[in-house]
Amino acid sequence: MIPPPSLIQRTQVEHLVRRALYERLGRPVPRGALAPNPLVVNVSARHCHLTVQAVEALFGKGRTLTPMKWLYQKGQYAAQESVTLIGPRSRVISNLRILGPCRDINQVELALTDAIALGFDIPVRLSGSIAGTPGCMLMGPNGFLEMKEGVIRASPHVHMCPEDAAFYGVKKGDFMKLRIGGQCATTFDRLLVRVDPDFRLEVHIDTDEGNACALQSDTPAELLK
Amino acid sequence: MIPPPSLIQRTQVEHLVRRALYERLGRPVPRGALAPNPLVVNVSARHCHLTVQAVEALFGKGRTLTPMKWLYQKGQYAAQESVTLIGPRSRVISNLRILGPCRDINQVELALTDAIALGFDIPVRLSGSIAGTPGCMLMGPNGFLEMKEGVIRASPHVHMCPEDAAFYGVKKGDFMKLRIGGQCATTFDRLLVRVDPDFRLEVHIDTDEGNACALQSDTPAELLK
Numbered sequence: 001m002i003p004p005p006s007l008i009q010r011t012q013v014e015h016l017v018r019r020a021l022y023e024r025l026g027r028p029v030p031r032g033a034l035a036p037n038p039l040v041v042n043v044s045a046r047h048c049h050l051t052v053q054a055v056e057a058l059f060g061k062g063r064t065l066t067p068m069k070w071l072y073q074k075g076q077y078a079a080q081e082s083v084t085l086i087g088p089r090s091r092v093i094s095n096l097r098i099l100g101p102c103r104d105i106n107q108v109e110l111a112l113t114d115a116i117a118l119g120f121d122i123p124v125r126l127s128g129s130i131a132g133t134p135g136c137m138l139m140g141p142n143g144f145l146e147m148k149e150g151v152i153r154a155s156p157h158v159h160m161c162p163e164d165a166a167f168y169g170v171k172k173g174d175f176m177k178l179r180i181g182g183q184c185a186t187t188f189d190r191l192l193v194r195v196d197p198d199f200r201l202e203v204h205i206d207t208d209e210g211n212a213c214a215l216q217s218d219t220p221a222e223l224l225k
Numbered sequence: 226m227i228p229p230p231s232l233i234q235r236t237q238v239e240h241l242v243r244r245a246l247y248e249r250l251g252r253p254v255p256r257g258a259l260a261p262n263p264l265v266v267n268v269s270a271r272h273c274h275l276t277v278q279a280v281e282a283l284f285g286k287g288r289t290l291t292p293m294k295w296l297y298q299k300g301q302y303a304a305q306e307s308v309t310l311i312g313p314r315s316r317v318i319s320n321l322r323i324l325g326p327c328r329d330i331n332q333v334e335l336a337l338t339d340a341i342a343l344g345f346d347i348p349v350r351l352s353g354s355i356a357g358t359p360g361c362m363l364m365g366p367n368g369f370l371e372m373k374e375g376v377i378r379a380s381p382h383v384h385m386c387p388e389d390a391a392f393y394g395v396k397k398g399d400f401m402k403l404r405i406g407g408q409c410a411t412t413f414d415r416l417l418v419r420v421d422p423d424f425r426l427e428v429h430i431d432t433d434e435g436n437a438c439a440l441q442s443d444t445p446a447e448l449l450k
Contacts, residue, residue, distance in 0.1 A: 112436035113338050124408050124439065156409075179414075183349050184381075186437075189410035211337035212411075212437035214349065 011038040032222055036163045037201040040072055041178070041221045043210030044154065047097045048083065048108045048138070049127075055102060058083055058140025065100040072202050073159060075101065083145075086137040087118030096138075108136060108151045111206040115153065125152040126192060156209055157192040158223065159199035169225055171195065178203055181220035186213035191223075236263040257447055261388045262426040265297055266403070266446045268435030269379065272322045273308065273333045273363070274352075280327060283308055283365025290325040297427050298384060300326065308370075311362040312343030321363075333361060333376045336431040340378065350377040351417060381434055382417040383448065384424035394450055396420065403428055406445035411438035416448075 015038035022029040032039060056063055059081060067077035079098040085108060086092050093114065107130055115122045120134055130150045138145040158176070160168070170176055172195040178188040188209065203221070213219070240263035247254040257264060281288055284306060292302035304323040310333060311317050318339065332355055340347045345359055355375045363370045383401065385393070395401055397420040403413040413434065428446070438444070 111338075112439060113336075113432060116436070183415065185414035187412040187414055189404075189412055190408065207338060208433050208436040211341070211433040214337060 011040055014038060035167050035201075037161075039201055039203070039221055039223060041180070041203040041205065041215060041219075042072060043207055043215060044109065044204045045097065045207055046093065046108075046110045046114050047078075047099050048085075048106070049099055049103045050106050051104060052102045054106050054138075054145050055081070055098075056142075057145045058138060058142055060142040063142075065098060065102065067100060071099070072200055074198055074200065077101075081140075084139040085118070086139060087120055088134070088136075089119040091118050093118065105130060106138075106145070106147050106150050108138075108147070109154045109206070110151065111208040112153055113208050115151075120151055122151050122153050124155050126155050126157070127152075154204070154206060155192045156188050156190070156203070156205045157194050158201070158203045159194050159196070160201050161197055161199050162195060164199075164201050165193065165195045168223055177224040178205075179222045179224055180213040180215060181222075182214060182216075184212065184214040187224075236265055239263060260392050260426075262386075264426055264428070264446055264448060266405070266428040266430065266440060266444075267297060268432055268440060269334065269429045270322070270432055271318065271333075271335045271339050272303075272324050273310075273331070274324055274328045275331050276329060277327045279331050279363075279370050280306070280323075281367075282370045283363060283367055285367040288367075290323060290327065292325060296324070297425055299423055299425065302326075306365075309364040310343070311364060312345055313359070313361075314344040316343050318343065330355060331363075331370070331372050331375050333363075333372070334379045334431070335376065336433040337378055338433050340376075345376055347376050347378050349380050351380050351382070352377075379429070379431060380417045381413050381415070381428070381430045382419050383426070383428045384419050384421070385426050386422055386424050387420060389424075389426045390418070390420045393448055402449040403430075404447045404449055405438040405440060406447075407439060407441075409437065409439040412449075 019033045022033055055065060065079040065081055068080040069078040071077055077100050079100045081098050082095045084092055084094050085096045123133055133149045134151045135148045136151050165171055170193045172193060174193040175190045176193055178191045180186050244258045247258055280290060290304040290306055293305040294303040296302055302325050304325045306323050307320045309317055309319050310321045348358055358374045359376045360373045361376050390396055395418045397418060399418040400415045401418055403416045405411050
């Protein structure tokens with residue numbers, strides 16, 4: 001259940017090399033390169049989080065999630081298992097990926113483009129804040145699960161540890177800006193800050209946001225207060 | 226072939242009323258309210274532009290486009306006619322709207338989300354600048370049309386007349402910023418400026434960009450140099 005060490009080290013090594021290069025070349029070091037941790041921006045495609053009970057209802061008694069791909073946040077993974085999402089007009093999205101481990105609520109996170117295609121009118125919410133949001137049906141190989149609520153568009157957010165928060169001068173619940181460079185340069189002006197000692201510095205934006213700014217792995221990105 | 230006058234007058238009237246209200250209330254008038262014309266931001270869903278010959282190939286000899294809905298730019302319309310777009314992996318998008326009147330090139334404009342779903346690798350281009358871009362097949366009731374090139378993601382852009390350009394201090398080919406407010410506040414940092422005496426002040430963004438910033442008709446928008 002541990003992510004491969006190469007994945008963890010790569011961004012850290014790049015971060016250290018970048019800083020050393022600036023110093024070696026005698027050029028002013030950009031603020032981001034002085035930060036305690038490298039900034040990673042990842043696009044979250046539509047996905048869901050499920051409870052242990054929901055996994056059993058959809059996949060069968062005693063069934064659990066199987067990690068397929070480790071994510072950047074410690075212990076988080078994309079599961080091998082996926083479900084079919086049935087929207088309000090009986091339109092479906094197949095292969096909706098489940099992210100593990102299981103949580104204490106069921107939640108579906110869609111981009112607005114997904115939601116419009118399915119006929120959902122979804123609000124922008126902090127993950128976990130699902131009161132009053134639309135519900136949906138999920139279908140798995142073992143049966144259906146009716147979610148009374150929990151379909152949201154996740155607020156774009158940044159995960160950070162207290163050391164990162166101190167460096168950027170922000171605290172949990174604040175908003176900051178994410179400036180993305182390149183040909184489709186875009187600044188996301190309301191990036192929600194989430195702070196936890198276990199968090200690695202990582203921005204999560206959805207596919208609409210990622211495609212609007214044409215984010216690639218080498219696209220410049222900067223956090224601004 | 227003339228747009229209904231009520232559509233033209235509405236934004237102009239709102240613009241004048243807004244300015245008068247600020248003055249009446251003795252409050253400082255925001256820069257946008259002092260502009261010669263109101264700012265309109267519209268989302269362009271995926272669509273295509275076709276030549277007269279392409280319309281005939283797809284719909285039959287002598288067939289022309291029929292206006293269904295007038296757009297904000299003078300003389301431009303969404304046609305009743307639509308085509309099926311066939312992508313590189315034989316995936317299709319049905320009901321791809323044709324915008325009229327006919328042009329001298331064939332061009333398909335997709336959002337990156339559309340392009341990824343179809344398997345296209347498309348560049349960001351100014352409308353009309355299609356050399357070296359991917360091609361596609363279009364299907365209409367009368368037959369197929371093979372486009373050797375012309376599938377693009379349109380660069381987000383603003384149409385303006387010379388008077389607007391003078392007010393904002395920009396010229397054709399410049400980039401400016403579009404700041405969108407609200408819960409998903411976003412600033413598009415590379416908005417291409419297009420100037421023509423016939424243009425009405427209007428920003429065109431695609432569905433990814435529009436959904437990323439959750440644009441609604443009442444979402445605040447501002448042009449910045």
